Amino acid sequence: MPVDESNQSTAHSPDHVDVPASSDQAVQALRNGPIGAYLVASIAVGLLFLGWLAFYFLLFMPRGSIG
Amino acid sequence: MIMAAMLLVMMAIVVLTGIMGAMHPSSNVEVIDPTSLHLQGEFVESNLGTAVEPDGSVTVRIIAEQYEFVPHCVQVPVGTAVKFRLTSADVVHGFLLPDTNVNTMVVPGFVAEVRTRFAKEGEYAMPCHEFCGLGHHAMWAHVRVVPQERFANPTSVERIGCATQ
Numbered sequence A: 001m002p003v004d005e006s007n008q009s010t011a012h013s014p015d016h017v018d019v020p021a022s023s024d025q026a027v028q029a030l031r032n033g034p035i036g037a038y039l040v041a042s043i044a045v046g047l048l049f050l051g052w053l054a055f056y057f058l059l060f061m062p063r064g065s066i067g
Numbered sequence B: 001m002i003m004a005a006m007l008l009v010m011m012a013i014v015v016l017t018g019i020m021g022a023m024h025p026s027s028n029v030e031v032i033d034p035t036s037l038h039l040q041g042e043f044v045e046s047n048l049g050t051a052v053e054p055d056g057s058v059t060v061r062i063i064a065e066q067y068e069f070v071p072h073c074v075q076v077p078v079g080t081a082v083k084f085r086l087t088s089a090d091v092v093h094g095f096l097l098p099d100t101n102v103n104t105m106v107v108p109g110f111v112a113e114v115r116t117r118f119a120k121e122g123e124y125a126m127p128c129h130e131f132c133g134l135g136h137h138a139m140w141a142h143v144r145v146v147p148q149e150r151f152a153n154p155t156s157v158e159r160i161g162c163a164t165q
Helices: A023-030 A035-063 B002-021
Strands: B049-052 B058-065 B068-070 B073-077 B081-088 B093-096 B103-106 B112-117 B122-127 B140-146
Touching: A035 B002, B049 B073, B058 B073, B058 B093, B068 B140, B081 B093, B081 B103, B093 B122, B103 B112
Parallel strands: B058 B081, B073 B140
Antiparallel strands: B049 B058, B058 B068, B081 B112, B093 B103, B122 B140
């Protein structure tokens, strides 16, 4: 069956596809972990914590006890 | 590790301020017969509204019922200890005072007691914030915080309303 070259993706061509990564290379790439994701998550949680402290000490405490 | 430390800090703050500053939900538990509120006891009509105690503090007694608070508006002095005592004649209602920490459920058969002190004069809305039926959205009352000199000796009309004589 003839192959229509114009309808094929570049993934079909060995010239455009890298060789599969070895497990060693994957381990190497993940060795330092997702630093950026950790940083964003830390900033988000830190802001949440600061917000909780601000609400507690600047809003809740001055309003006084109800008991 | 950091998350655990943050949780510990938050819990320590809540526990310490709860113990040292009485910063905890109202824990008053009193039972009352909701079927005879209007006949006898503390919540008869003549005893509702604002009352000045011998020590100068103020007690406000309110009944919540579908779909209103009785009385609908109460006056209290600014900068004075105010104790709200509420109960319900029918279903569960809610009681909330903006700009204060007052936020409680009003359950039939029980007396809800909360204390606060208003720092600023003005009129505060007291909405029912516990869904109590089809008219829940219209269940509002008000507390008017007035200067202490204007609150020296409330008349019987002023006790159960915000009109002045």
